[in-house]
Amino acid sequence: MINGQVLKNAVISGANNINAQKGKINDLNIFPVPDGDTGTNMSMTISAAVKALEDCQTTNAGEVANIVASAMLRGARGNSGVITSLIFRGFAQGLKDMEEVNGKNIAAALGIGVDAAYKVVMKPTEGTILTVARLAYEAGIEASKDTNDVVEIWQAIVDSANDALAITPELLPVLKRAGVVDAGGKGLCVIFEGMLSVLKDDVMIEYDQTEEATVETFENAAAQFDEDIRFTYCTEFIVGRNSEALADPDELRDYLQTIGDCVVVVSDDEIIKVHVHTEQPGDALTKGLEFGQLLTVKVENMKEQHKNAKKSAKTADEPKYEIAEPVDQFGFVAVAAGDGLKNLFLDLGCNNVVSGGQSMNPSTDDIYAAVMATPAKNVLVLPNNKNIILAAEQTVPMVKDRNVIIVPTRTIPQGMTAMLNFDPDISAESNAQLMMDSASNVGTGLVTFAARSSEFGSKKIKEGDIIALENGKLTITEENPVKAVLKLAKNMVKRESSFITLVYGNGITEEEAEKAYRKLTDKFGSRTDITLVKGDQPVYYFILSVE
Numbered sequence: 001m002i003n004g005q006v007l008k009n010a011v012i013s014g015a016n017n018i019n020a021q022k023g024k025i026n027d028l029n030i031f032p033v034p035d036g037d038t039g040t041n042m043s044m045t046i047s048a049a050v051k052a053l054e055d056c057q058t059t060n061a062g063e064v065a066n067i068v069a070s071a072m073l074r075g076a077r078g079n080s081g082v083i084t085s086l087i088f089r090g091f092a093q094g095l096k097d098m099e100e101v102n103g104k105n106i107a108a109a110l111g112i113g114v115d116a117a118y119k120v121v122m123k124p125t126e127g128t129i130l131t132v133a134r135l136a137y138e139a140g141i142e143a144s145k146d147t148n149d150v151v152e153i154w155q156a157i158v159d160s161a162n163d164a165l166a167i168t169p170e171l172l173p174v175l176k177r178a179g180v181v182d183a184g185g186k187g188l189c190v191i192f193e194g195m196l197s198v199l200k201d202d203v204m205i206e207y208d209q210t211e212e213a214t215v216e217t218f219e220n221a222a223a224q225f226d227e228d229i230r231f232t233y234c235t236e237f238i239v240g241r242n243s244e245a246l247a248d249p250d251e252l253r254d255y256l257q258t259i260g261d262c263v264v265v266v267s268d269d270e271i272i273k274v275h276v277h278t279e280q281p282g283d284a285l286t287k288g289l290e291f292g293q294l295l296t297v298k299v300e301n302m303k304e305q306h307k308n309a310k311k312s313a314k315t316a317d318e319p320k321y322e323i324a325e326p327v328d329q330f331g332f333v334a335v336a337a338g339d340g341l342k343n344l345f346l347d348l349g350c351n352n353v354v355s356g357g358q359s360m361n362p363s364t365d366d367i368y369a370a371v372m373a374t375p376a377k378n379v380l381v382l383p384n385n386k387n388i389i390l391a392a393e394q395t396v397p398m399v400k401d402r403n404v405i406i407v408p409t410r411t412i413p414q415g416m417t418a419m420l421n422f423d424p425d426i427s428a429e430s431n432a433q434l435m436m437d438s439a440s441n442v443g444t445g446l447v448t449f450a451a452r453s454s455e456f457g458s459k460k461i462k463e464g465d466i467i468a469l470e471n472g473k474l475t476i477t478e479e480n481p482v483k484a485v486l487k488l489a490k491n492m493v494k495r496e497s498s499f500i501t502l503v504y505g506n507g508i509t510e511e512e513a514e515k516a517y518r519k520l521t522d523k524f525g526s527r528t529d530i531t532l533v534k535g536d537q538p539v540y541y542f543i544l545s546v547e
Contacts, residue, residue: 001100002150002199004064008053009204010195011068015046016207017194018187025190028183038183041078041361045085046191048075048363061101065092065109073394074365080184082364082390083129084191086120087113103153107140110157120390127171129184135164136192151200158196161189231260231277234300235284239272242292255287263464271295273480277302321352321373326402330424330431331376334415335362335384335392338505338536341412348419351376357385357412357537364394371395371404378403378428380435384415405432407439412537413501413545414439445470445488445544447481466541481508481541482516492546493524500530501545505537516542
C-alpha cells in the first residue's frame with residue numbers, strides 16, 4: 001500500500017525524469033519542420049502538477065491524485081500533453097476518497113485514464129502513445145491477478161510500456177522509415193520510469209534546472225533546438241554576391257562550421273544569407289567579404305538575451321485576462337503567434353487572441369482564461385493548429401456560464417476564412433458548421449526551414465534547408481524562402497482560385513516580401529485578388545492562403 005506522500009513523490013520524480021529527457025524526446029519527431037515539441041509539451045503538462053503539489057501537505061492518495069489531475073488538465077499542451085493529462089485524470093477518478101492504495105487500485109485507475117484518452121481522440125491511431133498506455137494497462141491488470149503489490153504491478157506496467165514502445169515502428173510505417181519510436185509513447189515511458197524509481201527504490205529522480213535548454217526562439221533558422229548556449233554571438237548577415245568572386249558558398253559554410261554551430265547558408269544568384277552561432281563574429285564577417293559586399297549585419301549576444309528572458313519569465317504566471325460578464329450574443333477566441341497575426345484576427349472580430357502555434361502550443365488554461373475574458377454568451381474558439389484542438393476541447397466542460405464551441409481550424413488561413421464567413425443572424429452551432437465548411441475549402445501553404453536532416457521518398461533534406469508544405473505535405477525544397485513560396489503558389493493556385501493571401505513572418509524583410517508579392521501579382525494578378533500581410537509569425541517565413 002502507498003499513501004499520498006509516496007504518490008506525490010512518484011509524480012514529481014516522473015516529471016523530473018521527462019524534464020531531463022525532453023530534448024531527446026523532441027528529437028524523435030519524424031517530420032523535419034520545427035515541431036519537435038512532444039517532450040516539451042508533456043514535460044510542461046506534468047510540471048503543472050509539480051507546481052500544484054508544492055504546498056500539498058495531505059497524505060491522502062485520492063486527494064493527491066485529484067490535485068495532480070486538475071493541474072495537468074489546466075496545464076495540458078498539445079495532443080500528447082492532453083492525452084497524458086487524461087491518463088492521470090483516470091488515477092483521480094479511480095483513487096477517489098482512498099487514503100492508501102494498492103496495486104490493483106492503481107492498475108484499474110490507469111484503465112479509466114486509457115479509456116478516456118481513446119475516447120477523446122476522434123480517430124485513434126495505433127503505434128502512438130495510446131498503444132503504449134493501453135498495453136501497459138493490460139499488463140497491469142494481468143499482473144494484479146497474481147499480486148496486490150504496488151511495486152510488482154507498476155514494474156509490469158513499465159516493462160510492458162517499454163515493450164509496446166519498441167513495436168510502435170511496426171504499427172506505424174512512417175516511424176519505421178524514419179528509424180524512430182513514437183515520441184509521445186517514449187515520453188509516457190519516461191514518466192512511468194520516474195515514478196517507478198520512487199515506488200520501488202524510494203529514490204526520487206532529480207532534475208537540475210541549470211541544465212535546462214535556453215528559451216527557444218524561432219525568429220530565424222536559428223538555435224531553435226540548442227540544449228545549451230555553447231557560443232555567445234548569434235551572427236546573421238547577407239552578402240551581395242560579387243560576380244568576380246568564383247568561390248562556392250559551400251566553402252563559406254564549411255569555414256563557419258569550424259568556428260561555430262547552427263550554421264545556415266542559403267544562396268541564389270544575387271545574395272548569400274548566413275546564420276551562425278560563434279565566438280568570433282568578426283571572423284565570420286571577414287570570410288563573408290570574400291564573396292561580396294555585406295548588405296545587412298546583425299550580431300546578438302544570446303547569453304544576455306537568455307538572462308533577460310529569465311527575468312521576464314518571473315512574471316509569466318501573472319493573470320493575463322480578467323473575467324468578463326457574458327453580455328454579448330457572440331464572441332471569438334483565436335490562437336496565433338506574432339503581433340501581425342494577432343492584430344489581423346482582432347480586426348476580423350476576435351475578442352481575444354492567445355499567443356501560440358507551431359512549436360509553442362498554449363495550455364488548456366491559457367485558452368480557458370481567454371474564453372472567460374470574452375464577454376459573450378456563445379464563445380467560438382479557433383485553435384488554428386491541429387496540435388491545439390484537443391487542448392481547446394478540454395475547456396468546454398470547464399466553462400459553466402457560457403456556451404463554448406470549438407471550431408477545429410487546423411491552420412491560420414482556415415481561421416482567417418472561418419472568421420470572414422461568420423453570420424450573426426444564425427445560431428452559434430450553425431455558425432460553427434458554416435465557418436468550418438468554409439475553412440475546409442482553403443488551401444494552406446507554409447514555408448519554413450528543416451529542423452533536422454531527414455529523407456522523404458526521393459528527397460534528402462539537410463538541417464537548415466528551406467522547405468515548403470502544401471496542406472501539410474512536404475512538396476518543395478528550395479534555396480531561399482521567396483523562391484519556395486513562388487513555387488508553392490504555382491502548385492496551389494487553380495483555375496477556380498479567387499483569393500491569395502501572403503503572410504510574411506520573422507526572418508523575411510519587407511523587400512523580400514514585396515518581391516514575392518510582385519511576382520505573385522505578375523503571375524496570378526489578372527484573375528485573383530492578392531493581399532500581402534505582415535504577420536510577424538515565428539517558424540514560418542511565409543504562410544500562403546489560397547481559396
